[in-house]
Amino acid sequence: MKEFKKSISCIYYTSRQDIDDPYALCVITPNAVSQKVNLLDVGGCFHPAISPDGAKIAFVSLMYRDIVIYEIVTGEMGNLTQTPEQIELYPIWSPSGSTIMYQDQSGLWTIKSNGTMKKYVHFPHNFSRVCEPCYSPDGCGFIFCGQFHFQNRYNPFIRPHRFYIEPGIETPSWYALTKKGRIASDIYFYVAGKVYPLTAEKDAHLCKFTPDGKNISYVSRGDLWILNMQTKKKENLTDSMDFQATNHSWSPDGKEIVIQAASGDLSNPVFIKHNLVILNIESGRCRDLTDGTNHDVFPCWALHIFPVRCSEN
Numbered sequence: 364m365k366e367f368k369k370s371i372s373c374i375y376y377t378s379r380q381d382i383d384d385p386y387a388l389c390v391i392t393p394n395a396v397s398q399k400v401n402l403l404d405v406g407g408c409f410h411p412a413i414s415p416d417g418a419k420i421a422f423v424s425l426m427y428r429d430i431v432i433y434e435i436v437t438g439e440m441g442n443l444t445q446t447p448e449q450i451e452l453y454p455i456w457s458p459s460g461s462t463i464m465y466q467d468q469s470g471l472w473t474i475k476s477n478g479t480m481k482k483y484v485h486f487p488h489n490f491s492r493v494c495e496p497c498y499s500p501d502g503c504g505f506i507f508c509g510q511f512h513f514q515n516r517y518n519p520f521i522r523p524h525r526f527y528i529e530p531g532i533e534t535p536s537w538y539a540l541t542k543k544g545r546i547a548s549d550i551y552f553y554v555a556g557k558v559y560p561l562t563a564e565k566d567a568h569l570c571k572f573t574p575d576g577k578n579i580s581y582v583s584r585g586d587l588w589i590l591n592m593q594t595k596k597k598e599n600l601t602d603s604m605d606f607q608a609t610n611h612s613w614s615p616d617g618k619e620i621v622i623q624a625a626s627g628d629l630s631n632p633v634f635i636k637h638n639l640v641i642l643n644i645e646s647g648r649c650r651d652l653t654d655g656t657n658h659d660v661f662p663c664w665a666l667h668i669f670p671v672r673c674s675e676n
Contacts, residue, residue: 372666373393373667374390374665376390376662378658385404388422389659390402407425408422410423414456414460415460417435420433421443422454423452430463442478452465462474486509488558491546494568495568497571498572504552507570509549510547511547549567561579562583567582569581574616577593579592580600580613582608585625601622610623618643619641621641621652626638637655638655639659
Protein backbone atom coordinates (compact mmCIF):
# COMPACT_ATOMS: atom_id res chain seq x y z
CA MET A 364 0.00 0.00 0.00
CA LYS A 365 1.22 3.47 -0.89
CA GLU A 366 0.48 6.41 1.38
CA PHE A 367 0.33 10.04 0.34
CA LYS A 368 -1.12 13.21 1.82
CA LYS A 369 -4.16 15.10 0.60
CA SER A 370 -5.28 18.55 1.69
CA ILE A 371 -8.76 20.05 1.86
CA SER A 372 -9.51 23.70 2.53
CA CYS A 373 -11.74 23.88 5.60
CA ILE A 374 -13.16 26.56 7.86
CA TYR A 375 -13.37 25.67 11.52
CA TYR A 376 -15.56 27.72 13.83
CA THR A 377 -17.76 27.48 16.91
CA SER A 378 -21.55 27.57 16.82
CA ARG A 379 -24.60 27.52 19.06
CA GLN A 380 -28.32 27.60 18.33
CA ASP A 381 -29.68 29.52 21.32
CA ILE A 382 -28.06 32.09 23.58
CA ASP A 383 -28.04 29.66 26.52
CA ASP A 384 -26.50 26.79 24.53
CA PRO A 385 -22.76 26.04 24.75
CA TYR A 386 -20.66 26.63 21.64
CA ALA A 387 -19.71 23.48 19.70
CA LEU A 388 -16.67 23.12 17.44
CA CYS A 389 -17.75 22.79 13.79
CA VAL A 390 -16.17 22.55 10.35
CA ILE A 391 -17.43 23.40 6.87
CA THR A 392 -15.88 23.70 3.41
CA PRO A 393 -15.53 27.23 1.96
CA ASN A 394 -17.87 26.52 -0.95
CA ALA A 395 -20.46 25.17 1.51
CA VAL A 396 -21.28 22.27 -0.82
CA SER A 397 -21.28 20.07 2.26
CA GLN A 398 -23.25 20.77 5.41
CA LYS A 399 -21.37 21.73 8.54
CA VAL A 400 -20.06 18.92 10.73
CA ASN A 401 -20.06 19.16 14.52
CA LEU A 402 -16.67 17.92 15.68
CA LEU A 403 -16.91 18.53 19.42
CA ASP A 404 -19.46 19.60 21.98
CA VAL A 405 -17.62 19.72 25.29
CA GLY A 406 -19.43 22.46 27.16
CA GLY A 407 -18.22 25.54 25.30
CA CYS A 408 -15.51 25.82 22.63
CA PHE A 409 -13.86 29.09 21.60
CA HIS A 410 -10.97 30.42 19.53
CA PRO A 411 -10.05 27.37 17.40
CA ALA A 412 -6.55 27.45 15.86
CA ILE A 413 -5.28 24.84 13.40
CA SER A 414 -1.70 23.55 13.49
CA PRO A 415 0.42 24.24 10.38
CA ASP A 416 0.31 20.57 9.38
CA GLY A 417 -3.49 20.59 9.61
CA ALA A 418 -3.55 17.67 12.05
CA LYS A 419 -4.44 19.35 15.36
CA ILE A 420 -6.79 22.00 16.70
CA ALA A 421 -6.02 24.11 19.74
CA PHE A 422 -9.10 25.68 21.27
CA VAL A 423 -10.37 27.19 24.50
CA SER A 424 -12.67 24.91 26.50
CA LEU A 425 -14.92 26.48 29.11
CA MET A 426 -15.73 23.09 30.58
CA TYR A 427 -12.06 22.19 31.14
CA ARG A 428 -11.09 25.85 31.74
CA ASP A 429 -8.02 25.22 29.66
CA ILE A 430 -6.59 25.24 26.15
CA VAL A 431 -7.23 21.81 24.69
CA ILE A 432 -5.37 20.10 21.82
CA TYR A 433 -7.63 17.97 19.63
CA GLU A 434 -6.24 15.40 17.17
CA ILE A 435 -8.45 15.66 14.09
CA VAL A 436 -7.84 12.15 12.74
CA THR A 437 -7.82 10.15 15.99
CA GLY A 438 -10.18 12.32 18.04
CA GLU A 439 -7.81 12.29 21.01
CA MET A 440 -7.78 15.33 23.32
CA GLY A 441 -5.39 16.63 25.95
CA ASN A 442 -5.15 19.71 28.14
CA LEU A 443 -2.28 22.01 27.20
CA THR A 444 -1.84 24.66 29.88
CA GLN A 445 -3.12 22.85 33.01
CA THR A 446 -4.26 26.07 34.74
CA PRO A 447 -7.96 25.65 35.58
CA GLU A 448 -7.88 28.63 37.95
CA GLN A 449 -8.07 31.01 34.98
CA ILE A 450 -9.18 31.07 31.37
CA GLU A 451 -6.62 31.37 28.57
CA LEU A 452 -7.71 32.88 25.25
CA TYR A 453 -6.70 33.19 21.58
CA PRO A 454 -4.19 30.36 21.14
CA ILE A 455 -2.10 30.65 17.98
CA TRP A 456 0.42 28.19 16.53
CA SER A 457 3.91 29.18 15.49
CA PRO A 458 4.66 28.52 11.78
CA SER A 459 6.82 25.54 12.78
CA GLY A 460 4.02 24.06 14.87
CA SER A 461 6.32 23.59 17.85
CA THR A 462 4.99 26.46 19.97
CA ILE A 463 1.62 27.93 20.90
CA MET A 464 1.17 31.51 22.08
CA TYR A 465 -1.89 32.59 24.04
CA GLN A 466 -3.15 35.27 26.40
CA ASP A 467 -4.40 35.25 29.96
CA GLN A 468 -5.17 37.98 32.48
CA SER A 469 -1.48 38.66 33.11
CA GLY A 470 -0.35 38.94 29.48
CA LEU A 471 1.01 36.73 26.69
CA TRP A 472 2.65 33.33 27.12
CA THR A 473 4.35 30.76 24.93
CA ILE A 474 4.29 27.02 25.53
CA LYS A 475 5.56 24.03 23.59
CA SER A 476 2.79 22.13 21.83
CA ASN A 477 3.51 19.16 24.12
CA GLY A 478 2.75 21.30 27.20
CA THR A 479 6.34 21.98 28.32
CA MET A 480 8.53 25.10 28.60
CA LYS A 481 5.87 27.66 29.45
CA LYS A 482 7.32 31.19 29.24
CA TYR A 483 5.99 34.68 29.90
CA VAL A 484 6.49 37.23 27.11
CA HIS A 485 8.11 40.40 28.47
CA PHE A 486 7.49 43.74 26.78
CA PRO A 487 9.66 46.87 26.82
CA HIS A 488 6.54 49.05 27.08
CA ASN A 489 4.24 49.23 30.07
CA PHE A 490 0.98 48.25 28.40
CA SER A 491 -2.19 48.12 30.45
CA ARG A 492 -3.05 44.92 28.60
CA VAL A 493 -1.69 42.84 25.73
CA CYS A 494 -3.88 40.36 23.89
CA GLU A 495 -4.85 38.63 20.61
CA PRO A 496 -1.39 37.61 19.32
CA CYS A 497 -0.69 36.42 15.78
CA TYR A 498 2.65 35.03 14.56
CA SER A 499 4.20 36.37 11.37
CA PRO A 500 4.33 33.74 8.59
CA ASP A 501 8.15 33.63 8.78
CA GLY A 502 8.03 33.13 12.55
CA CYS A 503 10.41 36.01 13.32
CA GLY A 504 7.87 37.99 15.35
CA PHE A 505 4.22 38.50 16.11
CA ILE A 506 1.58 41.21 16.10
CA PHE A 507 -0.73 41.86 19.00
CA CYS A 508 -3.26 44.30 20.42
CA GLY A 509 -1.71 46.61 22.99
CA GLN A 510 -3.90 48.70 25.26
CA PHE A 511 -3.31 51.81 27.38
CA HIS A 512 -5.53 53.63 29.85
CA PHE A 513 -5.86 57.35 29.26
CA GLN A 514 -7.91 60.23 30.64
CA ASN A 515 -9.70 62.66 28.35
CA ARG A 516 -13.14 63.58 27.16
CA TYR A 517 -12.74 62.55 23.55
CA ASN A 518 -15.84 60.71 22.40
CA PRO A 519 -15.10 58.68 19.25
CA PHE A 520 -17.59 58.60 16.42
CA ILE A 521 -18.89 55.07 16.04
CA ARG A 522 -21.63 54.38 13.56
CA PRO A 523 -24.65 53.21 15.60
CA HIS A 524 -25.00 49.92 13.74
CA ARG A 525 -21.33 49.19 14.45
CA PHE A 526 -21.82 48.97 18.21
CA TYR A 527 -20.71 45.51 19.19
CA ILE A 528 -20.94 43.03 22.01
CA GLU A 529 -18.74 39.96 21.73
CA PRO A 530 -20.59 36.68 22.24
CA GLY A 531 -19.45 34.32 24.91
CA ILE A 532 -16.68 35.09 27.31
CA GLU A 533 -15.32 38.58 26.71
CA THR A 534 -16.13 41.95 25.18
CA PRO A 535 -13.88 44.15 23.05
CA SER A 536 -12.59 47.08 25.03
CA TRP A 537 -12.21 49.78 22.41
CA TYR A 538 -12.77 53.02 24.29
CA ALA A 539 -14.23 51.01 27.15
CA LEU A 540 -14.88 53.03 30.28
CA THR A 541 -13.10 51.79 33.38
CA LYS A 542 -12.25 53.21 36.79
CA LYS A 543 -8.86 54.17 35.36
CA GLY A 544 -10.35 56.04 32.40
CA ARG A 545 -10.66 54.99 28.78
CA ILE A 546 -8.76 52.21 27.05
CA ALA A 547 -7.02 52.87 23.74
CA SER A 548 -6.25 49.78 21.63
CA ASP A 549 -3.75 49.60 18.78
CA ILE A 550 -1.78 46.99 16.85
CA TYR A 551 1.94 46.51 17.50
CA PHE A 552 4.68 44.33 16.00
CA TYR A 553 7.00 42.49 18.37
CA VAL A 554 10.32 41.34 16.88
CA ALA A 555 13.74 40.71 18.45
CA GLY A 556 12.61 42.05 21.82
CA LYS A 557 11.41 45.38 20.40
CA VAL A 558 7.89 46.68 19.82
CA TYR A 559 6.87 48.78 16.81
CA PRO A 560 3.47 50.51 16.51
CA LEU A 561 1.53 49.70 13.35
CA THR A 562 -1.72 51.59 13.88
CA ALA A 563 -2.77 54.82 15.59
CA GLU A 564 -6.51 54.24 15.72
CA LYS A 565 -7.00 54.10 19.50
CA ASP A 566 -9.51 51.43 18.47
CA ALA A 567 -7.82 48.51 16.71
CA HIS A 568 -7.96 44.87 17.68
CA LEU A 569 -8.38 41.31 16.31
CA CYS A 570 -5.27 41.48 14.11
CA LYS A 571 -4.13 38.89 11.55
CA PHE A 572 -1.27 38.55 9.08
CA THR A 573 -2.03 37.89 5.44
CA PRO A 574 -0.50 34.55 4.34
CA ASP A 575 2.35 36.33 2.48
CA GLY A 576 3.21 38.42 5.55
CA LYS A 577 3.10 41.71 3.62
CA ASN A 578 -0.10 43.02 5.17
CA ILE A 579 -2.08 42.81 8.36
CA SER A 580 -5.82 42.96 8.83
CA TYR A 581 -7.57 44.29 11.90
CA VAL A 582 -10.94 45.50 13.15
CA SER A 583 -11.58 49.14 14.02
CA ARG A 584 -14.96 50.61 14.92
CA GLY A 585 -16.70 47.58 13.50
CA ASP A 586 -15.02 47.63 10.08
CA LEU A 587 -12.31 45.35 8.73
CA TRP A 588 -9.15 47.10 7.54
CA ILE A 589 -6.03 45.95 5.73
CA LEU A 590 -2.68 47.68 6.28
CA ASN A 591 0.51 47.31 4.24
CA MET A 592 3.45 46.65 6.57
CA GLN A 593 5.92 48.71 4.51
CA THR A 594 3.93 51.61 3.06
CA LYS A 595 1.46 51.83 5.99
CA LYS A 596 -1.28 52.39 3.41
CA LYS A 597 -4.60 51.12 4.73
CA GLU A 598 -7.95 50.27 3.19
CA ASN A 599 -11.41 49.69 4.63
CA LEU A 600 -12.67 46.35 3.31
CA THR A 601 -16.19 46.41 4.76
CA ASP A 602 -17.26 50.06 4.71
CA SER A 603 -20.14 49.33 2.32
CA MET A 604 -21.31 46.19 4.12
CA ASP A 605 -24.48 46.08 6.23
CA PHE A 606 -22.87 44.12 9.05
CA GLN A 607 -20.20 44.66 11.65
CA ALA A 608 -16.97 42.75 11.07
CA THR A 609 -15.35 41.05 14.03
CA ASN A 610 -13.27 37.86 14.13
CA HIS A 611 -11.84 36.87 10.75
CA SER A 612 -9.39 34.50 9.07
CA TRP A 613 -7.57 34.52 5.72
CA SER A 614 -7.78 31.77 3.13
CA PRO A 615 -4.46 29.94 2.66
CA ASP A 616 -3.96 31.62 -0.75
CA GLY A 617 -4.78 35.10 0.59
CA LYS A 618 -7.50 35.73 -1.99
CA GLU A 619 -10.47 35.56 0.37
CA ILE A 620 -11.26 36.15 3.99
CA VAL A 621 -13.95 34.63 6.18
CA ILE A 622 -15.57 37.13 8.53
CA GLN A 623 -17.75 36.78 11.58
CA ALA A 624 -20.56 39.20 10.71
CA ALA A 625 -22.73 40.71 13.43
CA SER A 626 -26.13 42.11 12.51
CA GLY A 627 -29.53 42.74 14.05
CA ASP A 628 -30.03 44.84 17.18
CA LEU A 629 -26.39 45.35 18.10
CA SER A 630 -27.29 47.22 21.28
CA ASN A 631 -28.77 44.05 22.78
CA PRO A 632 -26.75 40.81 22.82
CA VAL A 633 -29.95 38.75 22.89
CA PHE A 634 -30.90 39.98 19.42
CA ILE A 635 -27.48 40.03 17.76
CA LYS A 636 -27.09 37.56 14.91
CA HIS A 637 -23.68 36.14 14.02
CA ASN A 638 -23.07 34.34 10.77
CA LEU A 639 -20.00 33.74 8.62
CA VAL A 640 -19.46 35.48 5.29
CA ILE A 641 -16.64 35.18 2.76
CA LEU A 642 -15.21 38.33 1.19
CA ASN A 643 -13.32 38.13 -2.11
CA ILE A 644 -10.50 40.66 -1.88
CA GLU A 645 -10.18 41.33 -5.63
CA SER A 646 -13.87 41.75 -6.45
CA GLY A 647 -15.00 43.12 -3.09
CA ARG A 648 -18.02 40.83 -3.21
CA CYS A 649 -19.33 39.08 -0.13
CA ARG A 650 -21.28 35.83 0.12
CA ASP A 651 -22.86 33.99 3.01
CA LEU A 652 -21.15 30.85 4.23
CA THR A 653 -23.60 30.06 7.03
CA ASP A 654 -27.29 30.92 6.96
CA GLY A 655 -27.53 32.86 10.21
CA THR A 656 -29.92 30.48 11.97
CA ASN A 657 -27.20 29.75 14.54
CA HIS A 658 -24.63 31.96 16.24
CA ASP A 659 -21.49 31.17 14.22
CA VAL A 660 -18.30 32.74 15.57
CA PHE A 661 -14.48 32.55 15.73
CA PRO A 662 -13.71 31.28 12.19
CA CYS A 663 -10.33 29.74 11.36
CA TRP A 664 -9.53 28.97 7.70
CA ALA A 665 -6.92 26.26 7.21
CA LEU A 666 -5.80 23.32 5.13
CA HIS A 667 -6.72 19.99 6.66
CA ILE A 668 -4.01 17.52 5.65
CA PHE A 669 -4.75 13.82 6.02
CA PRO A 670 -3.08 10.57 4.88
CA VAL A 671 -4.56 8.53 2.03
CA ARG A 672 -3.63 4.90 1.37
CA CYS A 673 -4.05 3.22 -1.98
CA SER A 674 -3.00 0.00 -3.67
CA GLU A 675 0.15 0.03 -5.77
CA ASN A 676 -1.75 -1.66 -8.59
